[in-house]
Amino acid sequence: MSKSVTTVHAKDPLWRRSAAEIRRARSVAWAFARRDLQLRYAQTRMGWLWSIGQPLLAAAIVLIVFSWIVKVEAPYGLSYPLYAFAALPAWLMAQHVLLQGAPSLVHNQHIVSKVFFPRTALPLSKAGVALVDFSVATLLFWVYRAWTTGMWIEGLHWVLLFAVMGLYAALGLAYWIAALSVRYRDGLALLPFLVQGLFLLTPIAYPTERFASALGDHAWLLYLNPFVGVADGMRFGWLGLGDWNDYHLISFGVAFGLFVTGTWALKAVERTLIDDL
Amino acid sequence: MSLPSHLALQTQGLAKRYFGRGSFKGTHYWALKPLDLEVAAGSALGLMGPNGAGKSTLLKLLSGLTHPSAGGYQYRGQMTSLLEVGTGFHPDLSGRENVYLSGALHGMSRQEMAQRMEAIQEFAGLHDQYMDHPIKHYSSGMKVRLGFSVAAHLHADILVVDEVLAVGDASFQAKCLQSMEAQMSEKGRTVLFVSHNLYALQSLCPQSLWLDRGEKVRYGASADLVTDYLKQAHGPNAAFASGHGVASGSGKLRLTDMEWMAGPPQTGVANTLRIAYEGEGDQHDVDIRLNVHGNDGRFIAPLAMHAHGFAPSVLPASGEVYVHFEAMPFMEGWYSVQARVTERGVVAYEHKNVWGFHVASGGFLAQAPAYPSGKNGVHLRQDWRLEP
Numbered sequence: 001m002s003k004s005v006t007t008v009h010a011k012d013p014l015w016r017r018s019a020a021e022i023r024r025a026r027s028v029a030w031a032f033a034r035r036d037l038q039l040r041y042a043q044t045r046m047g048w049l050w051s052i053g054q055p056l057l058a059a060a061i062v063l064i065v066f067s068w069i070v071k072v073e074a075p076y077g078l079s080y081p082l083y084a085f086a087a088l089p090a091w092l093m094a095q096h097v098l099l100q101g102a103p104s105l106v107h108n109q110h111i112v113s114k115v116f117f118p119r120t121a122l123p124l125s126k127a128g129v130a131l132v133d134f135s136v137a138t139l140l141f142w143v144y145r146a147w148t149t150g151m152w153i154e155g156l157h158w159v160l161l162f163a164v165m166g167l168y169a170a171l172g173l174a175y176w177i178a179a180l181s182v183r184y185r186d187g188l189a190l191l192p193f194l195v196q197g198l199f200l201l202t203p204i205a206y207p208t209e210r211f212a213s214a215l216g217d218h219a220w221l222l223y224l225n226p227f228v229g230v231a232d233g234m235r236f237g238w239l240g241l242g243d244w245n246d247y248h249l250i251s252f253g254v255a256f257g258l259f260v261t262g263t264w265a266l267k268a269v270e271r272t273l274i275d276d277l
Numbered sequence: 278m279s280l281p282s283h284l285a286l287q288t289q290g291l292a293k294r295y296f297g298r299g300s301f302k303g304t305h306y307w308a309l310k311p312l313d314l315e316v317a318a319g320s321a322l323g324l325m326g327p328n329g330a331g332k333s334t335l336l337k338l339l340s341g342l343t344h345p346s347a348g349g350y351q352y353r354g355q356m357t358s359l360l361e362v363g364t365g366f367h368p369d370l371s372g373r374e375n376v377y378l379s380g381a382l383h384g385m386s387r388q389e390m391a392q393r394m395e396a397i398q399e400f401a402g403l404h405d406q407y408m409d410h411p412i413k414h415y416s417s418g419m420k421v422r423l424g425f426s427v428a429a430h431l432h433a434d435i436l437v438v439d440e441v442l443a444v445g446d447a448s449f450q451a452k453c454l455q456s457m458e459a460q461m462s463e464k465g466r467t468v469l470f471v472s473h474n475l476y477a478l479q480s481l482c483p484q485s486l487w488l489d490r491g492e493k494v495r496y497g498a499s500a501d502l503v504t505d506y507l508k509q510a511h512g513p514n515a516a517f518a519s520g521h522g523v524a525s526g527s528g529k530l531r532l533t534d535m536e537w538m539a540g541p542p543q544t545g546v547a548n549t550l551r552i553a554y555e556g557e558g559d560q561h562d563v564d565i566r567l568n569v570h571g572n573d574g575r576f577i578a579p580l581a582m583h584a585h586g587f588a589p590s591v592l593p594a595s596g597e598v599y600v601h602f603e604a605m606p607f608m609e610g611w612y613s614v615q616a617r618v619t620e621r622g623v624v625a626y627e628h629k630n631v632w633g634f635h636v637a638s639g640g641f642l643a644q645a646p647a648y649p650s651g652k653n654g655v656h657l658r659q660d661w662r663l664e665p
């Protein structure tokens with residue numbers, strides 16, 4: 001017989017993760033992402049126009065609150081919208097992954113408890129819609145930047161790099177919360193505050209320098225929040241502000257660390273997932 | 278450990294332990310005690326046992342949903358488990374997209390599902406136009422048919438099936454059973470099958486494993502096991518005494534006891550069934566329906582209150598009703614009883630295996646000799662004559 005034999009034993013090491021498993025996780029994630037995309041904006045009047053409408057609304061809120069009411073000003077005499085909106089698409093992507101990915105195991109209990117697939121697939125699938133939204137918002141900002149500054153392709157590779165970092169950080173965090181939520185739903189109760197807190201603690205709508213000056217010599221602490229690195233990097237890429245900053249490496253490290261440990265965390269709860277959920 | 282080539286699946290000391298939570302902290306129990314099992318390639322194994330016997334735990338372990346606490350198992354080829362029909366179906370997606378999604382969850386690519394789409398559609402008996410409609414517009418029967426159809430067309434060397442035949446109408450159930458048989462005989466698949474429908478189990482699986490409280494009770498020919506299982510699990514007053522199985526319903530009224538008043542029933546002899554119930558408040562418009570099943574799980578006859586003209590508008594909160602038989606119509610053998618009681622049209626009590634009884638052999642009529650038969654059933658009054 002040519003068919004392969006699969007062996008499962010109580011004493012299998014916890015971290016064993018085969019290539020087949022990773023492939024499976026990807027294909028299941030893709031199927032879920034496809035489902036989410038197909039169902040996105042089902043039964044809405046405006047349909048896909050919402051993927052343009054949503055980032056515009058988010059931008060309008062930032063503009064009204066931070067520019068008109070709080071009167072935050074962009075550094076280097078830049079126009080505020082250009083400055084603040086640079087980091088917005090990446091943040092919206094991270095926000096979507098967090099809000100949708102973290103509770104995805106609990107929300108899909110009925111599926112999770114009936115069929116086995118690598119559990120990272122569910123939170124991972126939320127990156128699908130997030131990436132589509134990110135692309136649309138990025139396209140909008142790209143046109144806006146070209147229109148106001150005349151820059152077309154400058155810095156796009158940095159934008160891409162920092163977007164990937166943002167995605168990894170958001171996925172890692174979503175994996176962790178999803179893994180913990182199997183037994184402790186507290187993480188899900190905290191989720192809205194976490195997302196709101198991250199938005200306010202990340203210099204998206206205000207200059208990084210403001211934050212950094214508050215910390216003095218310990219400015220590097222700021223970059224333990226990987227989204228600070230992302231926001232900084234986005235402005236670095238889009239607007240050429242600041243320099244490549246060694247602190248970015250801290251953010252990269254944290255983002256990657258979150259992703260790897262988050263993957264493990266989900267793998268670890270996989271074994272008893274349906275007993276605890 | 279290596280898997281002998283004639284086996285599709287082998288478990289060695291496979292066990293699962295659960296730890297108590299909350300007020301049960303520090304305690305634990307074995308949902309499945311160490312189990313050694315060998316399933317030959319291309320064969321079908323039935324799993325039987327009351328609720329809480331460990332059947333579902335075994336299936337969850339094999340499907341990878343939960344990890345063993347001790348021991349392990351190995352299998353050859355691809356194993357697909359089917360613990361539910363239509364897993365992952367989303368009401369807003371079209372039938373076609375749901376087929377792709379459900380397939381993906383079971384490890385099938387879109388391309389593989391596309392190749393099978395026509396067969397799936399045909400098996401489910403759905404027209405083209407329906408396949409492109411969101412399944413929220415389907416009837417529940419259509420959804421079930423599509424779900425099973427997907428399952429029947431998944432690529433698998435070993436198919437683990439839990440109670441999925443309990444859904445759908447009788448003709449579709451028969452079709453599913455046929456399809457499972459075909460899968461084994463034509464495609465050489467190995468099937469592990471759990472069902473409370475012992476008739477289906479017996480007709481599909483030559484061999485069965487009987488579990489109770491996480492332990493193997495017996496392993497052997499399904500026909501023998503089913504008979505003994507019914508005797509043991511659904512013997513007289515089994516459910517009332519041991520709490521086997523789970524009752525559902527509003528609880529306004531519960532059946533508490535059943536008894537043949539004239540002693541062990543015998544074919545052709547008069548007897549009266551006493552049905553005791555308990556509840557709260559006046560019981561309005563109560564209808565008790567008992568479905569009597571034979572020793573292989575086949576439905577044999579209903580005992581129905583309203584259908585036999587007995588429909589009191591009010592009954593006391595607790596009390597008894599009686600069913601009188603001038604001549605016991607049931608032939609020799611074991612019978613199990615399914616109960617469903619409604620009060621004002623609301624299901625107050627429902628139990629799949631509430632009671633069982635044995636009928637001793639006897640003549641259908643006072644003077645006639647006993648009728649020997651390997652199977653049980655009911656006697657119909659009939660007149661034999663030389664002239665019409």
